[in-house]
Amino acid sequence: MSQTITIRKGLDINMKGKAEKVLVESAKSNLFSIQPPNFPGLTPKLVVKVGDKVKAGSALFYDKYREQIQYVSPCSGSVKEIVRGLKRRVMAVLIEPDSKMDYLEAEVVDVNSLDRQGVKSLMLKAGLWPFLRMRPIDIVADPKDTPKSIFISSFDSNPLAPDNNFILEGKDAEFNAGIEMLKKLTDGPIHLQTRKESSSVFKNAKGVQLTTVKGAHPAGNVGVQMHHIDPINKGEIVWYINPQDVLILGRYALTAKYDVTKVVAVCGENITDRKYVKTLIGSSIKSILTCDCDENSRIISGNPLTGSSVEADGYLSFYDSQITVLPEGNSYKFFLTEGWLGPGFKRFSASRAYPTWLIALFNKGKEYAIDTNVNGEERAFVVSGQYEKVFPFDIYPVYLIKSILSNDIEAMENLGIYEVAPEDFALCEFVCTSKINVQQIVRDGLDLIQQECM
Numbered sequence: 001m002s003q004t005i006t007i008r009k010g011l012d013i014n015m016k017g018k019a020e021k022v023l024v025e026s027a028k029s030n031l032f033s034i035q036p037p038n039f040p041g042l043t044p045k046l047v048v049k050v051g052d053k054v055k056a057g058s059a060l061f062y063d064k065y066r067e068q069i070q071y072v073s074p075c076s077g078s079v080k081e082i083v084r085g086l087k088r089r090v091m092a093v094l095i096e097p098d099s100k101m102d103y104l105e106a107e108v109v110d111v112n113s114l115d116r117q118g119v120k121s122l123m124l125k126a127g128l129w130p131f132l133r134m135r136p137i138d139i140v141a142d143p144k145d146t147p148k149s150i151f152i153s154s155f156d157s158n159p160l161a162p163d164n165n166f167i168l169e170g171k172d173a174e175f176n177a178g179i180e181m182l183k184k185l186t187d188g189p190i191h192l193q194t195r196k197e198s199s200s201v202f203k204n205a206k207g208v209q210l211t212t213v214k215g216a217h218p219a220g221n222v223g224v225q226m227h228h229i230d231p232i233n234k235g236e237i238v239w240y241i242n243p244q245d246v247l248i249l250g251r252y253a254l255t256a257k258y259d260v261t262k263v264v265a266v267c268g269e270n271i272t273d274r275k276y277v278k279t280l281i282g283s284s285i286k287s288i289l290t291c292d293c294d295e296n297s298r299i300i301s302g303n304p305l306t307g308s309s310v311e312a313d314g315y316l317s318f319y320d321s322q323i324t325v326l327p328e329g330n331s332y333k334f335f336l337t338e339g340w341l342g343p344g345f346k347r348f349s350a351s352r353a354y355p356t357w358l359i360a361l362f363n364k365g366k367e368y369a370i371d372t373n374v375n376g377e378e379r380a381f382v383v384s385g386q387y388e389k390v391f392p393f394d395i396y397p398v399y400l401i402k403s404i405l406s407n408d409i410e411a412m413e414n415l416g417i418y419e420v421a422p423e424d425f426a427l428c429e430f431v432c433t434s435k436i437n438v439q440q441i442v443r444d445g446l447d448l449i450q451q452e453c454m
Helices: 116-126 172-183 222-229 243-255 356-362 386-390 397-405 409-414 422-431 438-453
Strands: 003-007 023-025 032-034 044-046 059-063 066-072 077-084 090-097 133-135 149-153 190-194 209-215 238-240 261-267 275-280 297-301 308-310 322-327
Touching (some): 149 222, 222 422
Antiparallel strands (some): 261 275
């Protein structure tokens, strides 16, 4: 039986540059990259060296503290380079693909014939486990845990987000095969959150508990959905997974091949050829972008609120299904026209600082040109009530942030640290007049909780 929830706080940011619903194949990537920093809390231990031959699904490294979790190659080829950072920390493993995709050999197994431990062993051996993440702490799930439920958000409400209805159209068999694998991992329900206009792939999914979600961003954030459907208390574990990653599980269940094909939305105001591109996890940005960007651009792997800035010769992050190209906000603006004293007729306003809020009342579909300029510098962090207007949790966000800054673990627990992740504070960071890097503060707090309390 389905239910409906309404998110009453939030903010939709309508930006120019949405991807057109046209699907093309990406150019062949000359290199693929699996990057340990994409996985918070991971300390990698390499199992390959430069020059080693690998197949799609071959292990590259594993988690030092959870050795059964391995991270594998998205393609066949040879290890080209191991990129290291400070203190020789592994930042990336680069694989040069060969001319033919060669998968690690495995037999197709009927998932229904396996028990929970059998499915876990299958996923761990195949390198599928990193697609599962957990709350609290927002890290790759621990195979030793049994979650009380598993969440899948079928839609993304971030600015310029890809349309999963378009991406998953006709993928019913793979999606349901992935659901069958997930059902083995928990005694609780598989929660699938949808919009009213969701695709039949989601509405006809088998063995899930459907919930229709209404409201503005961050309604698509899985943390917000958990908070309103099945809140997390101390000592409880909930897992979640992206819809396209469910397809990857399903493909493995049906073919026994580690096929990490993903559809990526190329969008943003500063790129003209906006479309959906079929590629592999870890592909180079150059292979995905089908045209040159404006010189004064910032390329983001992910969405404008939570994504990470990458160079043109960078790589798609592990969990991202969007590449956004925005104007770099480094140009001077005359203060009487487009600056801080300007009338602001073209500027997006999260408050009523500019008259555009009146336009938004009558034209909710109006799109705005927004660059990367933060329009100010970091200043005193005060309780202004801004965060609460866009933060749909029963949590005091500013007090939680201050408890993290003071390393007060008891206060952090009492104020709801177990329910949140950095992405849940992305809107708070966007509207913050103090220009505080809130998402990084939350990540630091979660790392401290993991170290001291988990």
